[in-house]
Amino acid sequence: MARIAELVAYPLKSNDGVALDRAELGAAGALRGDRTYALVEAGVDPHEASVGGSGGYVNGKREPAVHGLRASYELAGPTDATPTAVTLSRPARPETGTAAGERIFALPDDGDALEAWVGDYLGYAVDLVCEPDGGLPDDRTARGPTVVSRATLETVAGWFDAVADATEMRRRLRPSVVIDDCPAFWEDRLFADRGEAVRFAAGDAELLGVNPCQRCVVPSRNPDTGEAIEGFRERFVRKRRETLPDWTESDRFDHDFRLMVNTVVPEEWWGSSLAVGDEVTIAGVEPLDRELY
Incomplete structure (x- = not known):
């Protein structure tokens, strides 16, 4: 009999996931809190942007430097992966002159600070966007768990x-x-x-x-x-x-x-x-x- 072995949510899209023992299916059927937050180029509407390599999302398809970021989270609850805080660490990046470092950002209050810190690492301005109802998955039609x-x-x-x-x-x-x-x-x-x-x-x-x-x-x-x-x-x-x-x-x-x-x-x-x-x-x-x- 097939069984669920792992449940993983990704509270900040394109960044590290977090393992859950139990997860509620929230609005639109996604794991509650999954991809609630995402980073996009400054001024981009996340609902209009393409998730592909030419789109406005700051993801691994178009920005390899994303792989250098590490993320861990404080969650809203044991079955809700909505992040109330995220700890981000980054390596030194000579291309943008940024030093290695780590910061804790409360969410949503420290959103502006997170944008500035990540933008400094990437070398261009970014916006932190939030979609609490169903998250921001790549497939906007089939929003259930993959x-x-x-x-x-x-x-x-x-x-x-x-x-x-x-x-x-x-x-x-x-x-x-x-x-x-x-x-x-x-x-x-x-x-x-x-x-x-x-x-x-x-x-x-x-x-x-x-x-x-x-x-x-x-x-x-x-x-x-x-x-x-x-x-x-x-x-x-x-x-x-x-x-x-x-x-x-x-x-x-x-x-x-x-x-x-x-x-x-x-x-x-x-x-x-x-x-x-x-x-x-x-x-x-x-x-x-x-x-x-």
Whole structure:
């Protein structure tokens, strides 16, 4: 029986995650507090900006220096990852003339100070933005938790000599839910064809798996240094095709640079919770309500 092995929220988008034993599903179905805050270039509207490399978000897709920042958090509660304070540390950066350092910022009160401190490190002005209702995920339609199996993380880590283990691969891929007691690529069972969803139960909730996640440049980079693995995408695509299970076949899986599953949480399940150790069971494929996705 598949079970939840890890729950991880990312209170400050594109920065370190925090492990939770139990997490409430908040507005729009995201883990409560997940990606509540984000950094964008000064003056950018986070709801209009692209999350891609040319967008206004200060993320690993467009700003490798983000990988040098370390973050830890004080949270609103044991099931709510909304940060009430964040401790940021940065390395010395000769390009911008900034020294290594560490600061604690209360949130939201110290937002201006955080903007100035990070902007000094990056060499350009940034804004700290907040979205308490549903957070600021990359996929603005499928806002539920992203899901991958631990066996998948172990398998994909083994494709690259530069990746130490499954934990490092998890940090590169940044899922919200890691499933155990199942084979590699089990999560591919959680999506079907276009116009369909896979309903599955986890904890107190029912979720709909809708889409295999399209990857970007971030998994190719060391999560601490930003150093990229040469030829990462090409090797990933080749190995993904070589190990593709029969159950992955779907018209949503239209290329091999996809891994992890995006989900939608129907509104009636907002406020329910997931916990480490909860069983995950698949109910079946059903038509996908266009209002949901």
